[in-house]
Amino acid sequence: xxxxxxxxxxxxxxxxxxxxxxxxxxxxxxxxxxxxxxxxxxxxxxxxxxxxxxxxxxxxxxxxxxxxxxxxxxxxxxxxxxxxxxxxxxxxxxxxxxxxxxxxxxxxxxxxxxxxxxxxxxxxxxxxxxxxxxxxxxxxxxxxxxxxxxxxxxxxxxxxxxxxxxxxxxxxxxxxxxxxxxxxxxxxxxxxxxxxxxxxxxxxxxxxxxxxxxxxxxxxxxxxxxxxxxxxxxxxxxxxxxxxxxxxxxxxxxxxxxxxxxxxxxxxxxxxxxxxxxxxxxxxxx
Amino acid sequence: xxxxxxxxxxxxxxxxxxxxxxxxxxxxxxxxxxxxxxxxxxxxxxxxxxxxxxxxxxxxxxxxxxxxxxxxxxxxxxxxxxxxxxxxxxxxxxxxxxxxxxxxxxxxxxxxxxxxxxxxxxxxxxxxxxxxxxxxxxxxxxxxxxxxxxxxxxxxxxxxxxxxxxxxxxxxxxxxxxxxxxxxxxxxxxxxxxxxxxxxxxxxxxxxxxxxxxxxxxxxxxxxxxxxxxxxxxxxxxxxxxxxxxxxxxxxxxxxxxxxxxxxxxx
Numbered sequence: 001x002x003x004x005x006x007x008x009x010x011x012x013x014x015x016x017x018x019x020x021x022x023x024x025x026x027x028x029x030x031x032x033x034x035x036x037x038x039x040x041x042x043x044x045x046x047x048x049x050x051x052x053x054x055x056x057x058x059x060x061x062x063x064x065x066x067x068x069x070x071x072x073x074x075x076x077x078x079x080x081x082x083x084x085x086x087x088x089x090x091x092x093x094x095x096x097x098x099x100x101x102x103x104x105x106x107x108x109x110x111x112x113x114x115x116x117x118x119x120x121x122x123x124x125x126x127x128x129x130x131x132x133x134x135x136x137x138x139x140x141x142x143x144x145x146x147x148x149x150x151x152x153x154x155x156x157x158x159x160x161x162x163x164x165x166x167x168x169x170x171x172x173x174x175x176x177x178x179x180x181x182x183x184x185x186x187x188x189x190x191x192x193x194x195x196x197x198x199x200x201x202x203x204x205x206x207x208x209x210x211x212x213x214x215x216x217x218x219x220x221x222x223x224x225x226x227x228x229x230x231x232x233x234x235x236x237x238x239x240x241x242x243x244x245x246x247x248x249x250x251x252x253x254x255x256x257x258x259x260x261x262x263x264x265x266x267x268x269x270x271x272x273x274x275x276x277x278x279x280x281x282x283x284x285x286x
Numbered sequence: 287x288x289x290x291x292x293x294x295x296x297x298x299x300x301x302x303x304x305x306x307x308x309x310x311x312x313x314x315x316x317x318x319x320x321x322x323x324x325x326x327x328x329x330x331x332x333x334x335x336x337x338x339x340x341x342x343x344x345x346x347x348x349x350x351x352x353x354x355x356x357x358x359x360x361x362x363x364x365x366x367x368x369x370x371x372x373x374x375x376x377x378x379x380x381x382x383x384x385x386x387x388x389x390x391x392x393x394x395x396x397x398x399x400x401x402x403x404x405x406x407x408x409x410x411x412x413x414x415x416x417x418x419x420x421x422x423x424x425x426x427x428x429x430x431x432x433x434x435x436x437x438x439x440x441x442x443x444x445x446x447x448x449x450x451x452x453x454x455x456x457x458x459x460x461x462x463x464x465x466x467x468x469x470x471x472x473x474x475x476x477x478x479x480x481x482x483x484x485x486x487x488x489x490x491x492x493x494x495x496x497x498x499x500x501x502x503x504x505x506x507x508x509x510x511x512x513x514x515x516x517x518x519x520x521x522x523x524x525x526x527x528x529x530x531x532x533x534x535x536x537x538x539x540x541x542x543x544x545x546x547x548x549x550x551x552x553x
Contacts, residue, residue: 183374187432190342191388191439192364201391205378282377282421 066252071259074252083253084244086236092260095238098154098229099222102161106218110166111211114173118207119199127170135167139225143232152233164225165218172214176207209276209283216272223265288355288442290341290475292316295350297336297501309500310336313350316494316503318443323469323476323512325490327483327537329544333501334479338447341477342368354442364388367436369446375420375428375435382407382416384431388439399438406434409471410464426457433468443475451481462489463521466512483537487511488525495537497544505540507533 022028048068054060055067062070079088086094116123134142139160146163150156180203188202230239238257245253276283297311311333318324326334339345340352343362352359354366367388368374375384382403383390389399407413410430415423420431429449436444449465450458466489469476480486486493488511495505514524524530 181373183370183372184376186342186344186362187368187370187374187435188387188391189344189362190364190366190368190445191391191435192362193391197391201387202376205376208378280378282419 063249063251066255071252071256074250075256075259078241078253078256083241084235088260091236091238091241092264094236095226095230095261096264098158098237099161099219099226102158103165103215103219103222105158105162106165106169106222107215110169110218111173114170114211114214115177115199115204115207117170117174118177119203124174131167131170134163135171139164140228140231143228147232157229157234160229161222161225165222168221169211169214169218172217173207173211176210176214177203179210180206209280212272212276212280216269219268219272220265223261226261288475289320290316290318290443290477291353291356292337292340293350293353295340295347295352297333297340297345298348311340311347312500312502314501314503318475318477320475321473323466323478323489323491325478325480325486325493325509326496327480327486327493327541328496328501329498329541331498331501332496332544333498334496335447336501337496338368338445338477338479341443342366342445364392364439365442367439367441367444369429369432369436369444369449371448371451372425372428374432377419377421379420380416381412381418381420381423381431384420385434385438387435403434403438406437409437409468410434424457425453426461429453429461430464433465437468437472437474441474443477444469446476446478448479448481450485458485459521463515465489466515470516483534483541484525487530487533487537488515488521493537495540505537507537 026033051065052068055062055065055070066074075088082088083091113123113127117127118124142163143160146156146160150159184202184206185198188198193201226237227239227242230237231243234240238260242254242257242261245251245257292314295311295314296309299308299310301307314333314337316324316337326337328334336345340347341359343359343366346360359366376387379387382400385403385406386394386399389402394402404413404416407416410433412427412430412434415427420428423431429452432449433444446465450461453461462485465476478486478489480489487509490509490512493505493507493509494503495507496502497504511524511527511530515521
């Protein structure tokens with residue numbers, strides 16, 4: 001019986017993994033070839049459809065999972081009436097300021113530090129221990145310290161997010177310094193470049209793809225840290241809205257807040273990918 | 287027009303924990319006169335790349351000195367431009383900005399450096415590719431951009447480190463002819479490293495054959511095959527002439543002899 005089934009299961013696997021000669025324009029044997037955009041769209045619609053079905057059929061209580069429509073209604077309501085004395089736009093704006101302020105601060109400091117670490121043995125020796133020491137610690141763990149040191153105002157919130165972004169950007173930039181081929185560096189020197197010119201005209205552009213990737217990762221970390229930063233003594237912000245809504249079991253507000261955070265982070269990531277194509281079109285070629 | 291003088295130069299790499307002192311070059315003497323095209327050949331480890339790095343100023347000799355126009359070479363500089371085998375162009379700049387890069391480094395204005403760069407691009411048959419991204423060019427065209435970049439700084443000598451090693455055979459032969467013509471037109475000194483005996487004989491006015499352990503120059507040949515080509519002979523005819531073939535076999539014997547003496551199971 002098992003003998004007769006074997007060819008069938010083999011052809012089933014074949015159909016999944018597409019092990020057959022390729023059509024022109026494809027490369028034989030490349031894993032995961034082809035465009036997945038359509039499938040992603042269907043997957044997204046299916047998830048929302050199942051969600052709507054499950055809530056409308058009453059399989060799950062609105063307290064645990066409100067329907068998509070309820071969440072959209074909540075979105076309209078908070079957008080017009082506000083939540084905890086601030087409109088939705090104000091909550092969003094203050095969170096965006098915190099995260100992007102921290103990101104700007106982190107890029108302005110972490111990129112020079114990463115470059116210095118990549119370029120200089122001394123700098124690497126100086127900065128490596130503190131960065132590697134604090135990097136794996138969850139921001140929630142040093143949140144109390146930040147509050148004790150910097151108070152309950154904006155400074156401690158922005159600094160918490162800043163610290164979370166700083167490490168990945170510095171480390172990414174440092175490893176990006178190695179992207180310049182030694183021949184490029186030698187060519188520049190033999191054309192009469194000064195060390196400063198080599199840094200600004202060879203090392204920095206060569207590191208740019210990795211710096212952009214590091215900034216993308218840093219941005220993701222920044223949004224993850226936002227909720228922690230708005231846990232204590234915040235009266236506004238998306239993270240604050242989610243946390244305080246959860247205390248009143250306003251599940252629809254919680255989910256709506258999650259969607260807003262995800263949407264902003266995703267939009268920024270798309271922007272970074274666009275910038276990447278504009279700024280480093282050679283990525284993957286050389 | 288200046289000359290380049292390598293004066294009893296030795297290079298020793300210090301002993302490592304598990305390795306003895308390596309004498310990469312031992313008492314090498316070499317004079318390159320104005321307008322000379324010197325080609326270096328030799329088995330791997332013979333020190334020809336070390337010699338090029340010395341001339342470029344990336345490496346300083348353990349003993350002896352290198353002089354360009356009686357000034358001691360103490361570091362890299364625009365009077366000695368290097369053409370690398372590959373990976374040396376800057377993909378974030380287009381073709382003309384790559385060629386003009388050296389001029390930009392010394393602060394030349396945009397229109398002036400573009401004029402110079404354009405002249406060299408046209409000379410190398412790249413006039414139509416000014417604004418192309420370099421990473422979309424073929425290997426042969428990338429190498430021509432590299433040569434144009436080196437020429438644009440108007441160096442005294444071109445140091446070429448196996449510049450054609452990564453090209454396919456057909457492109458390589460065309461590039462050889464192009465480089466010889468450029469050399470004739472600019473009458474610059476050239477120091478050219480290659481692994482191909484045929485290329486060495488065809489291109490150089492002088493061939494130095496180097497030997498490993500310790501790296502040194504063992505044979506020197508004066509050549510005129512390139513001049514025959516420049517005088518109008520067909521490149522393939524020159525390369526197939528009896529004296530060319532005879533010399534090719536002679537040089538190959540020397541190099542294979544070194545490989546065998548080195549313990550040679552280089553398959």
